[in-house]
Structure formats: structure tokens, C-alpha cells
Amino acid sequence: MSGSALTYAIIDGVLTGSVYALMATGLTLIFGVMDIINIAQGIFVVLGAYLSYEIQLHWGIDPFVGLLITIPTLFVVGIVVERAFMSRLKGPEKTAMSILVTYAVSLLIEGSLNMIFSVNDVQINAWYVNRSFKLFGVYFAYIYVFGFILAVVLLTALWALLYRTRFGASVRASLADQTAAALIGINVRRVATICFGIGTAVTAAGGMVFGATNAFNASSSYDLISRLLTIIVLGGMGSLGGALVASIGMVMLEDVVGVVWSPVWSTMTFFIVLVIVLSLRPQGLFGKQLARTA
Amino acid sequence: MPILSVSGVSRAFGGVQALQDCSLEVAEGSIAGLIGPNGSGKTTLFNVVTGYVRADQGTVRFREKEITGLKPNQVFALGIGRTFQLTRIFERLSVLENMLVATQRREGWLRGLTRSKSSPEEVSTALELLDFVGIAGLAELQAGALSYGQRKLLELAYVLVADPQVILLDEPAGGVNLTLINRIAEKIRALNAQGKTFLIVEHNMEFVMSLCDRVTVMHQGSDLVSGAPEEVRRDPRVLDAYLGGGDDELEEVAGG
Amino acid sequence: MGHWSRAVWVLGLVALALFPVVVTSPAYVAIGVFTLIYMACASSWNMFSGYTGYIALGSAVSYGVGAYTMALVSIHANMAPGAAMFWLVPLGGLVASLVALPIGAIALRVRRHTFVVITIAIFFVFQLTAINAGFTGSTSGLILPFISWNESYYNVPFYYVALGLVIFATILSALVRRSRFGLQMLAIRDDEDRALGLGVRTTSVKLTGFALAQFTIGMAGALYAMFVGQIFPQFVFDPLFDVSIALMAFLGGLGTLAGPLLGALILESFQQWLTLTFSNSSLYLILFGALFLLVILFMPQGIVVFIRDRVTRRAAREKAAVAAAETTLAGSRA
């Protein structure tokens, strides 16, 4: 393997990986707090991408500025979905039901997006998408760096929210143990709704960067969700740090395989690594072992 | 020769040393008690014996055979049954079906494919046991609908159905009213008379002291004192353990 | 089983058996074949996932493996096109079950939430391999030996074989539910660790159930391949298939015998009819999603349980009314 390929893999892993980390954090947060696996996360990313695309197309607003509109919009979408459907899921099959319900939500949105935008691929365009610069001998479009900065800013904000605020303390308590959190007077239901909103809102930013770095249509959501799920399972479901490490690691690995072997098989590495890791460590890299012994 | 012996078992969870060089012997045909302040490692010891938690060190023997590290199903197959502190039943099965899950200790899994859910003998044994604990009338009810006390009785009954030789009970009297406590004690005595060995964790001192032949006190993961109920009651170290633990049971131990 | 439910089963079977006799239009019989294929798959899926609570979202692996077994064997063995190819249907099931063994051995090591995700991941491994490997014909697919039956009755033999699969899957589910093995699967659904401590060999039970469920799904895939005559990796390894049969089972009633059959009957015939009438798959996605959400909101237990509860509640109410009337009567007499 040439040195520049490795450099490329490392840099891209950090740049692109952090954007995936942002989207995966939303997913793992929702799972940790609510025991809900949100299959619709993939289509939310695509929705975010389309929103940015449309805002730029019709109003000429730069996609980064447009985030001021798209992030709150997706936050509201998340709240609505949570209130309408997720809050009704109860009982022992809650998690299983959540997968299917969010899948249904996903199909609903996918069908609507197909009808509105057709199935032809589009891509967000801007000067930072077309222009590149040299980083350690490898060319990168500016969007990768801007996307990285955006992801870092938002992840930091999320981190501050979780670790520096009262609300964050309730969220972390709920992540650790929902029943105990409820017992010490935390309104777990409200925490859950807001977390779902936050978990969805981050897809607006992730979607914007995704839409600027990839041509997409509604069915891009399948590829996205399978990657995101792989990442959060690999990192350990409910583990925020795990999602970050797994995102960056997986994108790096995918790049390396793509260069050394063939891009055709690089996607597959994702899944093969997952299968191998889980056969060795069923709870994921940073997950906690869950077995009731009392 | 003790039927069950634990020697030098240690187990840590992260920074918490739940068991620390803990040893214990249970004589065949006896009713042994295990007491100690909250968090002293009683449940963890049960988990180690029944294969739910791996021991970092030490051995567990059943008769002559070393059973350290066996899987829960293997331990069960040898004839050691247990109940859980927070009862665990199959909520969406009927009470009778709950009993049937446990009827065979060592049947191969392939056999399970080819045989029906239950033989008439298994059903009648199950019903007899339900009758024995007094909930035969609820056999067809979905188990999730049972009250707390009924769950305790069901758990006791389905542990018995596979005819184990040693039965570990984790707080059988916890959260149960006095009449039911007496009934459970009565059942334990009756089973003991039939030759079953018991190891019982319980915070209700009266229950333990009146029922058990021998009592072991645990403190901070180790066995502190073992002896006849009277000796244990008089031992000053026991008081200290409970005092140190700041536990309400102190008065019961002292006065009981 | 009560008289009523037995009557419903018999009536349903008779209706399905007579369908191609009454409705002779090939287009509608074809819809019938697809619907029956999905009914068999949903029922079989439920036999593992509904009973154990381990939701598998990679069933298309078995479906695709079955389809490719049919295609590859019939092509490479130079089989004479015709009814003899039906013998490959059970072979497809067998291969699917064998492939499921190592998959299950890995996927079933993890607990149920992770299991869902790992089955999705394994599905994508298979899909990507099938799309990129040479022997699957890649994106241009494989053409099976052409069966030159008369167009007006071409679909009929497939219809009855598919009905046979449905009956097979249903009987198997019923037998499993009555066996100790089935009881053990249900115990695993409620509390796996506890079941283990009561002597249930949870790993073997789960793996056996998983592999067994793939048998019918593999057979259905093989039948599908023979029926349509040409297969593409992206259609036999279809993520929508994975979720469709799960949705069908949930819609009808997870863990029940009739539920998955009913759910598949409703959803698949609806989808086929929709494609036939509108040829708009986006509309289908929307309606499919909306229908499922409505069901979740109004009958989260599924249609069968919803109806059963209504019936038993009504019976209870009537009984109570009769009892009340009798007491009043007795009171007035006294």
C-alpha cells in the first residue's frame, strides 16, 4: 500500500468519520435513553439533505446558513414522530416494535420523497464542494473540512449539553438506568421526547454534508442506515464514545480496503468487521454486558 | 461429606469486591441459612454457584464433583435449583406451562423437537406441586397476572418440579405477608423431611433462626461466622458486621 | 381449538384451494402465487421470531439462497424445463437451512436488540456478494430453463405448490407450538437467562428454530425463481422482503398461528393489486407505511389478537348479562 493511500485513509477517516459519528450519536442516544432502534435515521439524513438542497435551489441560501432552518425543522419532525408513534410503544416487544414502526415511518417518507423529487440522483453544489486543497499530499474538497468542523462543533455542543447542564444530567441518568432515573424524579418521558428530537436534529447537519459529498436519492437511506446501525452496534449500543471511535475506525478501514483491494468490497468490510467483532465481543467494543442476575 | 461446598471464591465487579475468599459448606439433608447486611455478596454467591456469574478465584463442589464455571443449565441438570430475589417467571406463559418448562433436567434438545410439550405424568406432577404450594386453581392463568406472593410460590414450585437435591432460595420471605411466610416455612420443612437440602438467603431473622440447622453470616464478601443459630446469634462479630453495615436488622439479630 | 376457529380454518383452506378454479384470469392467479409465497414465508418467520422474540431482518438471505439454488442447479445440471424442477424446491430449503447454521451460530451469540442489527448486516454481506460475484450473473441476473407451458394455465401448478408450502409452514408451526421445543422457545422469549437456569439449552434451541424457519423460506425462494424464470440478485436479496414479512407477522399478530398468514394475505395481495393498477411503487411505499402505522396505533397486538379479544370480551359480557338476568329473576321470584 502506498503511503499516500494510508494518509488519505487516515485523513478521510477523521473527516468523514466524524460526520458519521454525529449521525450515529443521534441513533445511539435514542437507543440508550428509550430502547428504540430508529431505522428512520437513514431517511432523516436524506430528508435533511433534500431540505438543504431545496433551500439553496429556491432561496439561494448557502447550505451551512440553511442549517439554521433545517436543524430546527428536523428537531420538530423528530418530536412529532416521537409523540405520534414512539410514545405509544410499550411492553416487552417495545424495541422490536420500534424497529418496524420506524421502518414504516421510513417507507412513508421514502415514498413521499420519491414522488416529490423523483428517483434521479441530485447533489448539493457550492464552491466548497468543487474546490480542493492539498492536505499532507492528498487533495480534499473544502466541504470535507467544513463538514468536519461542523461535526466537531455540534458534537462539542452535544457533549456540553449532556455533561454541563441539568438536562444533560437527566439524560445521562436515563442512559444509565431508566427505572432508577424515573425513581429519583426525572421525567423520563420528556427526556425521551427531547432526546428523540435531538437525535433527529443532528441528521440535518449530517444530511447536508452527506448531500454535498454524495449524489443521493431517497433510497440512499438504506445504505446510510445499515452503516449507522453497524457503527452503533460495533461501538456498543448506547455508548456515545463508542459511536465516535467506531465511525472513524470504520471509515478509515473502508478507505484502506477500497484502495488496496477494490471499492466494490470496501462496503462489505463494514459488515464483515461487525460480524467478526461481535463473535468475539457480543456486547460491542464499548457496550456494557447486560444480563440480569438478581 | 458436604453436598455443596464453596471454597475461597472471589469475584469483583469493576472496583466492587462482591466476594472475597468466601467459603461455605452445606451438609446433605440440612437447611442452611445465609445472612448478612445488604450488599454483602449473598446473591452473588448464589450466582457463582448456579453458573450465572463466573468466579475470579476459588472452587465450587457438588458432592465430589467440581462444578466451578459450569453453565446454568448444566448446574441445574446436576440437581441444583434456585429461585431469584426478584422473582423471575415466564409472564406470557400460563402457570402450568411455567411448570412444564422446568420438568426435564437433562433431556437432549433434539428430543424436545419430537416430543409433545408435556406427558400426562409431567402434568400431574406439575399440578401436584402447584397444589402443594396452594396455587393449583390458577394453573390456566397467564403467569403475568399473578400477584407478588403467588409469583414467589410459583417460582418455588417450578424449581421443585425437576426434583433437585439442593435448592437455593434467595429471600423467599421478602415482601411476603406473615401467613404466606409461615406457609413457605412449612413447605420447606416438609420438603426437607423428604430429604431435600436447602440453602436460604433471608433477611427475616425469625424465619432463618427457626428454620435453619446452621447459619453462615456474610460480611463484605466473606464468610464471617458459621454455626448453629444460637451460636451465631451470640457471636459479637456478627453484631459488629451489622453495626458496620448500619443495618436495621441489628435489633432483630440481637434481640430475636 | 373451538368450533368456530376450526370452521374458519377449513373455510379459509377451501377458499384458497378453489381460488384458481373460480378466478381463472392468469394475472390474478399470479397474484395468488406471490401472496401464497409470502404467506408461507411470514408463517415460517413467525415460527422462529414470533416464538423466541428474536426479530430476524435478514430472511432475504434464505429466500435468495433458495432462489439461487433453484437457478444454478437447474441451469448447470441442464435440467429439462418442466415439472421435474419442482424437486429442486425442497433442495432450496435445505441449502437455506444449512447456510443459516453458521449465520445463526454467529448472530445468536448476541442479545436480541443486537441480533436484529447483525442479521441486517449479514444480509448486506450476502446482497453485496451476490451483486458483485460472477456466478450470480451480477446485475443482469440468471435465466432459468424456459418452461413452455400454455400461458392460460402456466400459473396453476405454481399456485398449488405454493399452497402446499403454506400448509406445510402452518402445520410445522402448529406442531412446534405443541412440542416441548416450542415451549422452550416461548420461555426464551419471556426470560432467556431464567430458561437457561431451568435446563433449557437456549443456544441449541435458538439455532435449531432459526435453521428450521429458513427451510420454508428457502423453498419459497426456489419456487419464486422457477415461477418468474429469471432472477436478479437485487430482487431476491431485497431489504424490503426482510421487513415485509416481519410487518406481515406483526400486522396479523406476532406469535399467533393465523396472524402471519392473514397479514401476508392482506399486505401482499394489496401490494400486487396496487402495482397492477397504478404501477407506482412510491405510492405503495406510502400506503404500506401508513397502513402499518395505523395498525400499530389502533391494534398494536395485531389483527388476530384484536379480533380474538373482541370476541372473548363479548362472550364474557353476554355471559355476565345472562348471569345478571338470572339473579334478577331469582330475586324477583323470591
Ligand SMILES: Nc1ncnc2c1ncn2[C@@H]1O[C@H](COP(=O)(O)OP(=O)(O)OP(=O)(O)O)[C@@H](O)[C@H]1O
Ligand atoms: N452484576 C453485577 N454488576 C456489578 N455489580 C454487582 C453485580 N452483582 C452484584 N454486584 C455488587 O456486588 C455487591 C454484592 O451484591 P449482592 O447482590 O451479592 O448482595 P446481597 O448480599 O445479595 O445484598 P441484598 O441483601 O441487598 O440482596 C454489591 O455491591 C453489588 O452492587
Ligand SMILES: [Mg+2]
Ligand atoms: Mg441479594
